[in-house]
Amino acid sequence: DAKTTQPPSMDCAEGRAANLPCNHSTISGNEYVYWYRQIHSQGPQYIIHGLKNNETNEMASLIITEDRKSSTLILPHATLRDTAVYYCIPSFGNEKLTFGTGTRLTIIP
Amino acid sequence: GAGVSQTPSNKVTEKGKYVELRCDPISGHTALYWYRQSLGQGPEFLIYFQGTGAADDSGLPNDRFFAVRPEGSVSTLKIQRTERGDSAVYLCASSSGVVQDTQYFGPGTRLTVL
Numbered sequence: 001d002a003k004t005t006q007p008p009s010m011d012c013a014e015g016r017a018a019n020l021p022c023n024h025s026t027i028s029g030n031e032y033v034y035w036y037r038q039i040h041s042q043g044p045q046y047i048i049h050g051l052k053n054n055e056t057n058e059m060a061s062l063i064i065t066e067d068r069k070s071s072t073l074i075l076p077h078a079t080l081r082d083t084a085v086y087y088c089i090p091s092f093g094n095e096k097l098t099f100g101t102g103t104r105l106t107i108i109p
Numbered sequence: 110g111a112g113v114s115q116t117p118s119n120k121v122t123e124k125g126k127y128v129e130l131r132c133d134p135i136s137g138h139t140a141l142y143w144y145r146q147s148l149g150q151g152p153e154f155l156i157y158f159q160g161t162g163a164a165d166d167s168g169l170p171n172d173r174f175f176a177v178r179p180e181g182s183v184s185t186l187k188i189q190r191t192e193r194g195d196s197a198v199y200l201c202a203s204s205s206g207v208v209q210d211t212q213y214f215g216p217g218t219r220l221t222v223l
Contacts, residue, residue, distance in 0.1 A: 032209065043200050043214030044152065087151060093209040096142060096165060099151030
């Protein structure tokens, strides 16, 4: 499994963009980058995933570097409900997810 | 529609007892996963079903842990001779089984072994 490195914690002011980095330098050519988040006392929730190109959906944007060794999840206008632990997970899809310790994002009012 | 449900939400048992944890996946989802999450850690994979069969059980920690999915829908995780170290939140997830599909997680069962 590809190893990931994420900062253990980050703060972001409410209404500002939250940018969460992830290093995945050992990712395989066919592995996607998935992002999930886990709000306190809930199960993980899917956010977005991508292979090479940048992706955007109603929740977030995902920027993947050209060499695919790192990515950034962007929450464009963070709200208090975005406070959670965010996990970056390389995966081929349709297989087990290997969670690391993630980034604990705290949105400050 | 309904999401993944897990019962019970909380289970307290004594060391040495047997427990069963149930997962009801999203209707029509062929893939089902069990994970375990200890305090302060990310979820750890236990077992993955594709239909009725276990496609990957490499995460089961020892032979006290067993899971079944007899009709390809509901799954039960069974733990024999529970130990205090088994205390954790047990999470279930399901997906459609196609490549790239995302996993949808239930709220988990919090197991406490006294």
